Amino acid sequence: MDYKKVAQQVLECVGGGENLVSAAHCATRLRMVIADNGKCSKEKLEQIDGVKGVFEASGQLQVIFGTGVVNKVFEEFAPLAGIDVASTKDDVKKAAASKQNWFFRAIKSLGDIFVPIIPAIVASGLLMGLLEGLCNVYPAMAQSSTYTIIHLFSNAAFVFLPILIAISAAKTFGGNIFLGAVIGMIMIHTDLMNAWSVAGATDIPTASVWFGLYDIKLVGYQGHVIPVVIAVWLMSVIEKKLHKIVPEIIDLFVTPLVTVLVTGYVTLTIIGPVFVVVENGVLDGAKWLITLPFGIGAAIAGAAYAPTVVAGVHHMYNALEAGLLSAEGVNTWMPIATAANVAQGAAALALSLKTKNQKTRSVALPASLSAFLGITEPAIFGVNLRYVKPFIAGCIGGAAGGLVAGIMHVGASAYGITGVFGFLITTDCTLGYLLDMVVAAGVAFILSWILYREKSEDPIETVQEIPEAEKNDDTTSVEREGSKQDDKAVYSPLEGKLIPMTEVPDETFASKALGDGVAVIPEKGCVYAPFDGEVEMVYDTGHAIGLVREDGMEVLIHVGINTVELGGKYYTAKVSNGQKIKKGDLLLEFDMDEIAKAGYSLVTPVIVTNSDEYEGLTRKEHGRVEPGDQIITGSC
Structure with a gap:
């Protein structure tokens, strides 16, 4: 790759240096704050050699290059754009925040306020739902002391x-x-x-x-x-x-x-x-x-929900739902959100079943299943928006499901849960909630199946394809040939709980644009070597480390989400670039408590960044793991 040429192309696509407020890079992404978004072409950015995806988030334009590439592109990009490298890592977040208008800053604040208290609301809502369900089965329980005590627990968060x-x-x-x-x-x-x-x-x-x-x-x-x-x-x-x-x-x-x-x-x-x-x-x-007649208003809300997710203003619904619960005792917004979420999942599911492209299917299928469980960003950002028509089909499906929810007056006893698990907090009209999901999913699936057409150049295929220079490199070919071993594995670098990549709270990782893998919610602040190999790169902020296994498999361990913004605070690297490592060696230490206090998620993706070279990559995606437990296997 000609990194200088790529940097020049990126600069041209964002409107030149005069249109650039600030820029920095993390382990995988070039992060830029643009003065005038009208002068920026995301379509052209996505066509640049090495670009694996383009997203807008928190006032930043994020161009995904992947580990080992983004830093080289940035080295060429900085002088071309006239960027002060020393100051950008601290300034880019402030510049992005100041660029957002008051409305988006207010919405972000609402999300920051109401998201942390979701566990308390969910606990109370689930207790309330379970208690009322038991009383329906055993009416006499409503007169018991047990009911009195548990009812006290169930409404404490609302009181x-x-x-x-x-x-x-x-x-x-x-x-x-x-x-x-x-x-x-x-x-x-x-x-x-x-x-x-x-x-x-x-x-x-x-x-x-x-x-x-x-x-x-x-x-x-x-x-x-x-x-x-x-x-x-x-x-x-x-x-x-x-x-x-x-x-x-x-x-x-x-x-x-x-x-x-x-x-x-x-x-x-x-x-x-x-x-x-x-x-x-x-x-x-x-x-x-x-409550507009015939569910019309609920249908409008169901159609509009997914676009507000794209715009990043959906956190305002947390405040609305909390207000509805407090004032009315029932959350009538949750079933509408569920309709919108499962509809986007069904649209992605239709695409995954219809496409003949294996890479497209490998991204779309898990993203769709994630949406049915209430996590919709992978389906929206990773699949549907790339093809546009499935996204539209999902919006229409959301409207159809919202119509059912409005007509049948479906409600919930909490907020923070949607999709399949929403049955746990649905009040009274369980059948209505089921119909809400079935209609939303059915309409979206059928429309997405009809509208989606396979193209000769698939967007997901394009962003993951191997550069020509790598294909023609004899040395790389020899390395791949020598790495065909079915018994090779990646072992857990952390102690904690495994989750699928699609559940990572960041669309870049969740969409697998950087490669396949899993994520760990850590329980201790130590990262250990997941195999024998070499340290390819320790990022100067300490939040991420790139490794190469002896057979050529490349793995990125990214501790936390958006933790590059900490500027290296709370991280201590124990190895250096080029250092040989053995499985179990201590690579990195980090202060979990301080990172959490700073407001950052500790979810740690473990990504095989060249996963497209490995067929039949299998992952353990659930359960608790210790350092050294096998989590990924695959062969070239």
Whole structure:
């Protein structure tokens, strides 16, 4: 590969150096922030020699080259673009964030707030569903002490939801999480009338505020979401400002006192009353849409769901679902999301069964199955968007499934689960949920089957094909010939839990654009050699390491998702480039707690980057593994 020529072509496709805000690279991708996206051609970028895919995420244009290639391309790209290499790794994330408009930054913040509390909501929702199911089978249980105790568990997260939201919001906005918890407690304090008791009350207490300017109702904010988020945002702003201006000697006393006093008073007198009206308007709008006659609104929402995933704004639905659960006790949005997800999975499934291209099938089939389990990004980004028509078929299928959900009034007792596992949290109308999925999948599958046409140049085939220079290299051919051994294996480099590559929370890895493999959710911060071989590259940020087995198999171990942004913090390499290694040698250490505190996923892909050279590659994709356990086998 002519790396300088490739770099020049990339620069031309993004509109030249004057259109480039900043750029950096990680173990696999060239990451760029573009000033004017209208001057950028993603189609031409995908046709450049060595490019395995192009994605847009978090304000960055990411061009996938793969391990060992991206750094060489970047070495040529940096001087051509006039990039300060030393500063880009720290600046590219800030540049990408600042480039996004306020709306997308707000949506990202909502995702950062509501995604971490999903386990608590799911636990409560599942308990509620299981409890009600048992009561349907054994009605007498509803009068038992066991029911009373477990029911207490099942609604705890919803009763104290404002506190959970406040803690998560404080973490997202950079405030003290304990002060955030106090603000949440103030909003549902027992001295305030419980919001759920207001409907039947005849005498609601009031208080005169702002020196008699007006009165407010002394009612708590149980069941509310948006007022809590706004209140904690204000708290974080005040706290950070005070930390800057208050002398350190009295900061410990003055800052918390003033922060809680000012935020609490403004929340109960202004933020709460105003944003309750705003939130009720949003919820009323969503309920109006979903309950339009004949399920029309639910169908519209089902069709629009997948495009919002592509746009990266789907995290806003977490706040909507939490609000519906708190206000109505039922989440009517989840079945619509399920319809959209399974429809995209069915569209990818139809493509995988119809295509004659083995590589296309190897990507599309697992991506489709993943979507049926609620993880839709691999199907959308890895398959359907590449061919366009399956994506459209999936949107139409989502509309059909949403129509069924709207007509049959299907709901759920939690959020955070869709697809097949959604049956666990479906309330009452289980048959409706089943029909929702069947109709969505059936329509999408049939339309995708009809619309998809095999082309002479398949996009997935193109991005994985072996460069001509490699095909004609006699040395490479000899190495491949000598590596045909069925008993070769890749052993786990980590202790932890195995998951399929399609479940990695990053579309580049999940779509297998970089190669086949598995991923490990680590339980200890040590990476060991998965075979005898050589260290091809230790990345200077320490988050990834490329290895070559003695027979030529190339493996990338990428510790965490987007952890290149840490700039090397919390990683310590124990080997160097070109070093010979034996299975079980310690390669890398990392601080799991600090990486998690910084907000990064620890999921670690283990990728055979030249997997297209190996037929019958088999993987162990589930279960717990220790370093040295066999996880991948295959022969050339």
